[in-house]
Structure formats: structure tokens, C-alpha cells
Amino acid sequence: MDSLKLIIQKDDWKKEKHVPVIEIKGPTKKGEPIDVYLCVGKEIPHPNTTEHHIRWIKLFFQPDGEKFTIHLGTYMFEAHAESTEGPNKGSAKCEPYVYTRVILEKPGSLTALSYCNIHGLWENSLRVDFEN
Amino acid sequence: MDSLKLIIQKDDWKKEKHVPVIEIKGPTKKGEPIDVYLCVGKEIPHPNTTEHHIRWIKLFFQPDGEKFTIHLGTYMFEAHAESTEGPNKGSAKCEPYVYTRVILEKPGSLTALSYCNIHGLWENSLRVDFEN
Amino acid sequence: MDSLKLIIQKDDWKKEKHVPVIEIKGPTKKGEPIDVYLCVGKEIPHPNTTEHHIRWIKLFFQPDGEKFTIHLGTYMFEAHAESTEGPNKGSAKCEPYVYTRVILEKPGSLTALSYCNIHGLWENSLRVDFEN
Amino acid sequence: MDSLKLIIQKDDWKKEKHVPVIEIKGPTKKGEPIDVYLCVGKEIPHPNTTEHHIRWIKLFFQPDGEKFTIHLGTYMFEAHAESTEGPNKGSAKCEPYVYTRVILEKPGSLTALSYCNIHGLWENSLRVDFEN
Ligand SMILES: [Fe+3]
Ligand SMILES: [Fe+3]
Ligand SMILES: [Fe+3]
Numbered sequence: 003m004d005s006l007k008l009i010i011q012k013d014d015w016k017k018e019k020h021v022p023v024i025e026i027k028g029p030t031k032k033g034e035p036i037d038v039y040l041c042v043g044k045e046i047p048h049p050n051t052t053e054h055h056i057r058w059i060k061l062f063f064q065p066d067g068e069k070f071t072i073h074l075g076t077y078m079f080e081a082h083a084e085s086t087e088g089p090n091k092g093s094a095k096c097e098p099y100v101y102t103r104v105i106l107e108k109p110g111s112l113t114a115l116s117y118c119n120i121h122g123l124w125e126n127s128l129r130v131d132f133e134n
Numbered sequence: 135m136d137s138l139k140l141i142i143q144k145d146d147w148k149k150e151k152h153v154p155v156i157e158i159k160g161p162t163k164k165g166e167p168i169d170v171y172l173c174v175g176k177e178i179p180h181p182n183t184t185e186h187h188i189r190w191i192k193l194f195f196q197p198d199g200e201k202f203t204i205h206l207g208t209y210m211f212e213a214h215a216e217s218t219e220g221p222n223k224g225s226a227k228c229e230p231y232v233y234t235r236v237i238l239e240k241p242g243s244l245t246a247l248s249y250c251n252i253h254g255l256w257e258n259s260l261r262v263d264f265e266n
Numbered sequence: 267m268d269s270l271k272l273i274i275q276k277d278d279w280k281k282e283k284h285v286p287v288i289e290i291k292g293p294t295k296k297g298e299p300i301d302v303y304l305c306v307g308k309e310i311p312h313p314n315t316t317e318h319h320i321r322w323i324k325l326f327f328q329p330d331g332e333k334f335t336i337h338l339g340t341y342m343f344e345a346h347a348e349s350t351e352g353p354n355k356g357s358a359k360c361e362p363y364v365y366t367r368v369i370l371e372k373p374g375s376l377t378a379l380s381y382c383n384i385h386g387l388w389e390n391s392l393r394v395d396f397e398n
Numbered sequence: 399m400d401s402l403k404l405i406i407q408k409d410d411w412k413k414e415k416h417v418p419v420i421e422i423k424g425p426t427k428k429g430e431p432i433d434v435y436l437c438v439g440k441e442i443p444h445p446n447t448t449e450h451h452i453r454w455i456k457l458f459f460q461p462d463g464e465k466f467t468i469h470l471g472t473y474m475f476e477a478h479a480e481s482t483e484g485p486n487k488g489s490a491k492c493e494p495y496v497y498t499r500v501i502l503e504k505p506g507s508l509t510a511l512s513y514c515n516i517h518g519l520w521e522n523s524l525r526v527d528f529e530n
């Protein structure tokens with residue numbers, strides 16, 4: 003029992019295409035909306051096929067001095083050209099790319115967790131400090 | 135059996151704060167990335183509390199001439215200031231706001247479905263035609 | 267705008283393999299746990315391959331006399347033998363099958379919504395009345 | 399960058415109510431359906447209120463000798479008596495309890511990850527070996 007933990011891989015997103023990128027666009031003020039950009043494959047695009055794609059990115063926040071991690075959001079990329087005509091013949095697919103908006107009351111760290119349907123779990127983190 | 139369908143509400147998003155807004159930013163070309171903006175409460179903000187909030191938006195696509203609806207994505211807004219200190223004391227919340235990116239091979243209609251944890255399901259649709 | 271609604275298909279689950287089955291196992295008492303069984307393909311199994319599978323089932327409840335639909339749960343079936351070795355070579359897959367437990371304070375109707383990645387959205391409903 | 403990882407808590411589920419329980423019911427044979435039971439609060443029930451509840455359980459599989467973790471499923475418990483009448487007045491809630499069915503081609507370890515909306519992330523694992 004408990005013999006195994008999840009294998010959550012980490013690496014430099016500039017070299018390894020699976021690592022989720024987290025960027026903050028615009029100001030970071032306490033209690034005001036902060037725009038967070040998440041994507042996989044910013045530098046090196048990841049395949050996007052019926053057989054191999056990024057299925058989701060999840061975003062977590064660890065406020066400084068708190069004991070528990072907060073789950074902010076899940077962003078699921080469900081279409082990858084699946085079709086009754088066969089794989090990769092479908093009319094729609096999603097890019098693993100999302101902007102969202104959060105409101106934070108404390109500084110802390112954002113962590114993104116992403117999932118490739120054949121290469122598993124990957125994470126990345128970004129420190130958030132408030133501007134004066 | 136089959137006595138009931140889901141109650142999916144529709145209205146004008148300028149008057150009714152629950153209706154999801156769908157907007158396309160930038161060009162809409164066949165087979166090229168299209169930026170889709172989704173939010174709830176664009177004109178009239180929706181409450182964002184532990185007890186009352188927008189939990190998710192889902193995006194679907196109906197390609198012209200096809201028989202089945204395609205599920206593009208789900209965007210979940212999980213934090214609403216829940217806390218061990220009591221409701222609305224938490225360090226983080228999410229705004230029901232997301233940009234994402236899709237690739238379409240046919241014109242058709244995007245449908246957003248959103249869910250308020252106390253006011254149920256709401257939908258809105260947007261026609262997508264390709265530019266020359 | 268609003269030119270299209272979601273295409274949510276209905277049929278008899280004994281003839282059409284995509285229709286979600288909803289069954290209640292055991293007693294249905296007000297305010298006490300009720301075991302709900304959900305599956306797709308009970309009579310006629312649905313394919314379960316990397317290219318074609320049931321991705322999720324969602325469960326909703328419409329209490330009698332209330333105006334809004336309640337989202338009870340989402341059950342996602344994420345693995346379909348995807349693999350770095352190629353499609354359908356993977357070590358794990360999920361069957362579109364779930365038991366869960368809900369507590370209801372009023373009679374009403376359960377609605378299950380399921381999604382096949384190439385055949386779209388399907389629904390089914392089941393009336394719930396309390397035993398004496 | 400990368401200064402923080404997710405805080406995923408572990409403990410004995412008989413003493414700590416947040417720890418997800420994983421049990422296998424019935425036979426475990428290669429390539430045949432295996433019934434997996436997941437719940438939170440088996441020994442010590444967890445609160446189930448609008449303000450404090452288990453939001454989801456996710457199930458992962460690590461096949462022996464493979465490099466990547468496979469995401470099997472996500473089971474979301476969305477209703478917690480939220481209501482227009484105020485918190486905890488609603489007509490429905492979900493118990494953090496699910497049975498599902500998976501097909502495995504190799505022995506390995508199942509890991510469940512659960513989330514309490516105020517007490518964060520918890521995990522547990524169970525070894526799966528095939529019967530002769
Ligand atoms: Fe990959
Ligand atoms: Fe509302
Ligand atoms: Fe199908």
C-alpha cells in the first residue's frame with residue numbers, strides 16, 4: 003500500500019514540449035483580477051492528433067503561509083479531430099491554450115499540471131507577488 | 135421514462151447575467167487557430183461567493199452539414215473563497231472568464247453552456263463563418 | 267445568433283448503444299443515500315478504442331416544482347488504451363460504467379447526458395419517487 | 399520558478415477522513431473488467447455542506463515498468479445543497495462515493511487523488527496484481 007506516488011514530471015519548458023507554461027499578463031494586485039495564461043508547447047509545439055494530444059491543464063494556488071493547496075481551475079481540451087470518418091478526419095480540434103482570470107488575497111505560487119494522453123503528467127510553477 | 139429534459143435557459147446576455155458570452159477575437163480561417171472568448175457576466179457581473187457562483191462553461195461546435203455535436207472544451211472555475219476560516223474568507227477565487235483556441239475545418243455554430251450552482255444551466259450560440 | 271441548440275439525441279437504450287442507462291439500486295428515501303447506476307452500452311456494448319469511445323457521463327436532477335436543474339456529477343472515462351506504442355496498445359482503459367450515491371430532498375427526475383467522441387451527445391431520464 | 403510543488407497529503411484513511419479509499423471488488427484478471435471502488439470518509443464521514451465538501455476524486459494507474467502515469471478517470475461531486483434559498487437548503491447533494499470499472503493489461507499501482515474544497519489534496523495508492 004502507498005507504494006507509489008503519481009509520477010509528475012518537471013523540466014524546462016523551452017526544451018521539453020510537455021511542460022505547461024504559466025505567464026501573468028498585466029498587473030498583480032491583491033484582491034483584483036489577475037490574468038493568467040496557460041499553454042503547453044509554447045516553444046516546441048506538441049502534436050495535436052486523435053491519438054496523441056494534451057487533454058487538460060489544471061491550475062492550483064498555494065498561498066504563502068497556508069497549509070492547503072487551492073484548486074483554481076481545470077481546462078479540458080476535448081476535441082482532437084476524432085470522427086466517424088476515422089481518426090484525424092474530424093472538423094474540430096482544441097489547442098492546449100487558455101487565458102483565465104483569478105483573484106488572490108495573498109502572494110504565493112501558482113502550479114499548473116498538464117496531461118498528455120500518452121506522455122503523462124507534467125507540472126510547472128510560478129511565484130506571484132503583489133505590486134505596490 | 136424520458137419524462138423530462140434538461141432545462142437549459144436562454145436569454146439576452148445584455149439583460150440576463152447568467153447567459154454565457156461567446157466572442158471571436160481576430161481572424162476566422164479554415165484550419166487555422168481561432169481565438170474564442172467565453173465569459174459569464176460581461177454586462178452585469180454575476181456574484182462570486184462560496185454559496186453562489188459560476189462553476190463551469192462548456193463549449194460545443196456543430197459543423198454545418200454534420201449530424202453530431204462536437205464537445206470542444208470544459209473550463210471549470212473551482213475556487214470561490216472557500217476556507218477553513220468559513221465561507222468567503224479564502225485566499226483565492228476564479229472569475230468565469232476564459233480565452234481558448236480552436237481549429238475548425240468547416241463553418242458552423244459554437245454553443246456555450248454555463249452552470250450557476252444555484253440558477254442552473256444557460257446557453258448561447260454564435261455562428262462561425264470563414265473569412266475569404 | 268442563437269441559431270442553433272445542442273443536438274442531444276434520445277432513443278431506447280435497448281436498441282441504441284449510445285443511450286445512457288440510469289438505474290436505482292436499493293431504496294429511494296427522502297434525505298437518505300440513493301445508489302444510482304449509470305452506464306452506456308448495457309445491452310449492446312459500445313466500442314472502447316483510442317479512436318472511438320464514451321468520454322463522459324453527466325448526471326442532473328430536476329426536483330419537482332423547482333425552476334432550475336441541479337448538476338449532480340460528472341464521471342469522466344479518460345483512458346482508452348492510448349500509448350506511445352500507438353493507438354490501442356496502451357495498458358489501461360475505462361469502461362463507461364459508474365455507481366454513485368446521491369441524497370435527494372424532493373422527488374423529481376434524474377437525467378444522464380453522455381458523450382461519444384464521434385457520435386456526440388445522448389440523454390436519458392428516470393423518474394424518482396420516494397418510498398413510504 | 400519551480401519553487402513549489404503541489405502539497406498532496408497522505409495519511410491512514412482509518413484515522414484521517416480526507417484520505418481516499420481504493421478497494422477492488424471481485425477478480426483482478428489481465429484484460430478483463432476490474433471493479434474499483436473509491437470513496438472519501440469510509441471510516442469517519444467527511445462533512446457534506448455547501449461550504450465544506452469533497453469536490454472530486456481522480457484515479458490514476460502506473461503500470462509496472464512504464465514511464466508515464468495514466469489518467470483513468472475523474473469523478474466530480476458537484477451538488478452540495480446549494481440553493482437560491484441559501485446554503486444547505488438545496489434539494490440534492492452527492493456523496494463522495496463511486497464504483498467504476500477498468501481494464502488493465504499489466505499489474506501496477508492505482509492512485510486516487512481527492513480534493514476537499516477547504517482541506518486540499520489527498521492521495522492514496524493500491525497495488526494491483528493479477529490472479530492466476
Ligand atoms: Fe505527448
Ligand atoms: Fe446565479
Ligand atoms: Fe459511438
Ligand SMILES: [Fe+3]
Pocket residue numbers: 416444450451514515516517
Ligand atoms: Fe475537509
